[in-house]
Amino acid sequence: MEKSYKAPMGEGIYEVNTGDWRIQFPEMDKTRCTECGICLMYCPVNSVKAGYGEVLLKNGNTRQGLVYTIDLSYCKGCGVCAQECPQDAITMKRENKR
Amino acid sequence: MTVMEKLAFKEDMISPGISACIGCNVELTLRTVMKILGPNTVFAVPPGCMGGVGVVGWNKQSGAKPPVFFPLLDNTASMLAGIRLGYNAQGRTDINVVAFAGDGATVDAGFQALSGAAERGDRILYICYDNEGYMNTGYQRSSSTSKWAWTSTTPVNASGGGGKRQHKKDFPVIMAMHDIPYMATASPAYIPDLVAKVEKAMSVTEGLAYIHIYNPCLTGWGIPSDQSIEAARKAVQSRYFPLFESSRRKIRITRKVKEPIPVKAYIQASKKFRHLDDEQIQELQELTDERYRFLEAMEQVSQEG
Amino acid sequence: MSTHQAAAKSRVDVMNGNMAAAWGARLSRPQVIAAYPITPQTPVVEYLTQFFADQELDCQMSEVDSEHTAMSMLTGASLTGVRCYTATSSQGLALMYEPYFRASTLRLPIVMNIVNREMISPQTVWGGPQDSLTLRDAGWLQIYVEDNQEILDTTIQAFKIAEHQDVLLPINVCYDGFYLSHMSERVEVPSQESVDAFLPSYHSDHILLDPDRPAAVDPLTSGYLLMEYRQKHMAAQQAALDVIAQVHDEFARLFGRDWGGLIETYRMEDARYALVTMGSVTGAVREVVDRKREAGVPIGLIKVRALRPFPLQQLRSAMSGLKGYGVIDRNVSFGWNTGILFQEVRSALCGLDEQIPCIPFISGLGGEDITLDLVGQAADAVVRNTAMVEQAQWLQVAHEGR
Numbered sequence: 177m178e179k180s181y182k183a184p185m186g187e188g189i190y191e192v193n194t195g196d197w198r199i200q201f202p203e204m205d206k207t208r209c210t211e212c213g214i215c216l217m218y219c220p221v222n223s224v225k226a227g228y229g230e231v232l233l234k235n236g237n238t239r240q241g242l243v244y245t246i247d248l249s250y251c252k253g254c255g256v257c258a259q260e261c262p263q264d265a266i267t268m269k270r271e272n273k274r
Numbered sequence: 275m276t277v278m279e280k281l282a283f284k285e286d287m288i289s290p291g292i293s294a295c296i297g298c299n300v301e302l303t304l305r306t307v308m309k310i311l312g313p314n315t316v317f318a319v320p321p322g323c324m325g326g327v328g329v330v331g332w333n334k335q336s337g338a339k340p341p342v343f344f345p346l347l348d349n350t351a352s353m354l355a356g357i358r359l360g361y362n363a364q365g366r367t368d369i370n371v372v373a374f375a376g377d378g379a380t381v382d383a384g385f386q387a388l389s390g391a392a393e394r395g396d397r398i399l400y401i402c403y404d405n406e407g408y409m410n411t412g413y414q415r416s417s418s419t420s421k422w423a424w425t426s427t428t429p430v431n432a433s434g435g436g437g438k439r440q441h442k443k444d445f446p447v448i449m450a451m452h453d454i455p456y457m458a459t460a461s462p463a464y465i466p467d468l469v470a471k472v473e474k475a476m477s478v479t480e481g482l483a484y485i486h487i488y489n490p491c492l493t494g495w496g497i498p499s500d501q502s503i504e505a506a507r508k509a510v511q512s513r514y515f516p517l518f519e520s521s522r523r524k525i526r527i528t529r530k531v532k533e534p535i536p537v538k539a540y541i542q543a544s545k546k547f548r549h550l551d552d553e554q555i556q557e558l559q560e561l562t563d564e565r566y567r568f569l570e571a572m573e574q575v576s577q578e579g
Numbered sequence: 580m581s582t583h584q585a586a587a588k589s590r591v592d593v594m595n596g597n598m599a600a601a602w603g604a605r606l607s608r609p610q611v612i613a614a615y616p617i618t619p620q621t622p623v624v625e626y627l628t629q630f631f632a633d634q635e636l637d638c639q640m641s642e643v644d645s646e647h648t649a650m651s652m653l654t655g656a657s658l659t660g661v662r663c664y665t666a667t668s669s670q671g672l673a674l675m676y677e678p679y680f681r682a683s684t685l686r687l688p689i690v691m692n693i694v695n696r697e698m699i700s701p702q703t704v705w706g707g708p709q710d711s712l713t714l715r716d717a718g719w720l721q722i723y724v725e726d727n728q729e730i731l732d733t734t735i736q737a738f739k740i741a742e743h744q745d746v747l748l749p750i751n752v753c754y755d756g757f758y759l760s761h762m763s764e765r766v767e768v769p770s771q772e773s774v775d776a777f778l779p780s781y782h783s784d785h786i787l788l789d790p791d792r793p794a795a796v797d798p799l800t801s802g803y804l805l806m807e808y809r810q811k812h813m814a815a816q817q818a819a820l821d822v823i824a825q826v827h828d829e830f831a832r833l834f835g836r837d838w839g840g841l842i843e844t845y846r847m848e849d850a851r852y853a854l855v856t857m858g859s860v861t862g863a864v865r866e867v868v869d870r871k872r873e874a875g876v877p878i879g880l881i882k883v884r885a886l887r888p889f890p891l892q893q894l895r896s897a898m899s900g901l902k903g904y905g906v907i908d909r910n911v912s913f914g915w916n917t918g919i920l921f922q923e924v925r926s927a928l929c930g931l932d933e934q935i936p937c938i939p940f941i942s943g944l945g946g947e948d949i950t951l952d953l954v955g956q957a958a959d960a961v962v963r964n965t966a967m968v969e970q971a972q973w974l975q976v977a978h979e980g981r
């Protein structure tokens with residue numbers, strides 16, 4: 177049952193399914209990506225996630241570091257990540273769901 | 275923790291889905307700032323874009339994880355000052371008491387409350403996201419709107435005349451002159467700088483800390499969503515919005531712009547300036563140069579003192 | 580503690596109404612005070628800041644930049660669950676209107692003395708409850724008092740009423756500017772221990788900003804839910820009728836002073852006529868009632884103490900069967916051509932079977948004296964009257980040069 181308040185309060189998280197808004201989505205090309213994290217830094221929706229993993233270096237070696245992926249759940253498809261990626265590793269693709 | 279680790283692993287304090295416009299850099303700013311502030315925070319979001327998009331919540335739900343509330347448009351700083359006193363009375367001094375307010379609620383209607391809190395030294399962290407107008411209600415002008423900009427209350431006629439007739443209020447300087455322990459300007463295009471400034475502001479234990487963030491508004495200014503960060507960056511690169519900080523009147527430019535791009539390059543990013551002629555653009559260039567010179571002079575004086 | 584013990588521990592002093600209010604606040608141990616000076620309330624702020632400077636008052640004190648800030652600050656402080664106090668007058672109250680309305684609709688039990696003063700224009704600083712009466716529908720409880728002892732006692736009671744779990748609403752204790760605020764009278768100041776025994780500390784969990792219990796305060800709300808909150812707010816106002824009476828009785832038992840509760844009746848037992856008043860003019864009316872009684876006129880007095888909530892039933896039972904009454908208003912209700920209290924009383928009496936002849940009087944605006952002679956004229960008019968008069972009778976002393 178919904179909680180009853182004497183005065184206007186809100187508990188529990190209100191959320192809008194902003195993933196539904198998307199008309200284009202970002203696709204990350206890991207062959208170009210250098211795992212710099214710029215896309216995470218600028219994604220307004222916090223849709224870029226990071227974890228520790230193996231980062232492939234230009235010389236073919238690997239190092240341990242942050243590895244970035246995009247979670248489309250709430251991604252609004254703004255294209256900021258694609259625009260800001262210094263390696264052009266993200267491309268915006270048309271959303272076909274409609 | 276490196277900045278990247280903070281951004282990657284600190285908990286997002288805001289609801290994962292809020293209805294800010296696609297690409298909105300205020301949403302980015304809010305999420306970033308709140309990650310740094312963390313859960314031991316109470317924050318005020320006055321009427322404006324971020325309140326309108328659901329950050330305070332809807333009906334019996336909240337739009338954020340920490341306690342959040344709507345102050346009135348004009349009393350954000352006073353309500354927060356009261357919250358601080360209430361916690362002081364209970365011996366709870368470790369809580370961050372924070373405003374995340376638009377320019378309308380800060381430089382216009384909320385100015386007396388903010389100026390009073392700054393003068394009294396109320397211990398709050400006040401963040402203003404300056405998107406140059408009342409965007410949540412359809413892009414009306416504020417005293418922070420740039421000169422000549424189109425807004426719904428400073429419309430432009432068919433021959434390109436009109437727009438706002440006054441210059442943007444130089445609010446960061448006004449706040450710095452309150453002698454507060456910390457004042458900074460910041461930009462969503464310079465996230466590590468923003469993070470460092472929020473951390474400095476959090477460490478203030480006596481008095482008010484103020485951060486003024488310049489957020490070009492996509493929908494209100496007419497900027498394509500993927501240009502969200504680039505527009506903000508150009509404002510800094512052109513010296514139109516310099517990044518600096520001050521502590522008790524000691525001013526330091528935190529990002530020196532040695533070779534500025536022309537203000538015109540910044541202006542061209544937004545449709546709201548589309549009608550400007552060369553003379554008007556020149557006027558904005560001169561204002562920019564003048565304000566930057568003034569800032570450098572103040573920095574100079576601060577170093578001598 | 581018995582009445583005897585409480586009385587024994589009090590001390591007698593001579594003080595003006597503002598000092599009585601400041602003592603009432605001080606003894607109630609508010610945790611946050613924010614106030615801005617305005618005539619005639621200014622000395623309240625001076626007294627409290629002096630108590631604070633002398634370390635006799637342990638609280639968070641803020642000397643703010645405006646009344647708007649004062650009420651905003653207390654709204655914030657109250658949301659952290661602490662006891663809050665302020666005072667204001669007139670234009671200050673008007674400036675406060677925005678956070679004032681909100682303090683009640685957020686259900687924050689803030690206590691505020693209002694030192695009643697006319698609203699400008701014309702430019703004035705003198706007494707009259709036009710300021711607070713105009714805000715009677717902003718959701719606060721409002722009690723109007725008659726003398727300095729009543730100011731002190733009611734201010735202490737106000738905290739207990741406002742913070743009662745069935746109420747949780749802010750409250751004004753209103754008293755006339757200059758007539759009470761600046762006039763000195765004998766006042767008994769209860770001991771701190773006796774007030775502590777009467778007034779427990781405040782704890783809130785009905786609305787709270789606390790990182791340990793995160794929640795949003797005042798999210799955007801749909802109309803249906805707003806209606807639910809309004810209904811609860813109105814029910815709390817009604818519940819306050821009982822709470823005001825209970826708290827008042829408890830105070831009377833402990834401290835030996837009885838102010839009547841929601842309304843005070845004077846010589847009404849066998850009265851056929853009544854004058855209805857509020858605030859400091861009541862003293863003059865009491866005097867006139869005594870004189871008329873000596874002359875054989877069966878008239879009494881009803882002093883309305885609680886204006887919000889309005890003591891409907893109490894007035895009906897006190898006034899049922901009368902042959903006539905008059906209401907002396909020191910204020911106006913524009914658009915009705917009467918004062919505000921008259922409207923309230925007449926609405927309440929609509930619930931009676933009989934229609935009681937009545938006269939609305941307006942007198943004493945802008946701090947003008949309501950003389951014994953004027954009150955006598957009002958009493959005579961009430962006794963003569965057989966109609967439901969709807970146009971205010973203005974009671975005024977003739978001024979030279981007019």
Ligand code: SF4
Pocket residue numbers: 204208209210211212213214215216244260261262263264265266
């Ligand atoms: S910005 Fe580009 S290169 Fe950097 S992590 Fe993201 S996809 Fe990889």
Ligand code: SF4
Pocket residue numbers: 201202218219220221222223224246250251252253254255256257258297
């Ligand atoms: S398209 Fe926009 S919302 Fe989606 S991941 Fe990229 S920056 Fe984030």
Ligand code: SF4
Pocket residue numbers: 293294295298299300301323327405409410490491492493494
């Ligand atoms: S109107 Fe502007 S500031 Fe507001 S949500 Fe949209 S883009 Fe962001």
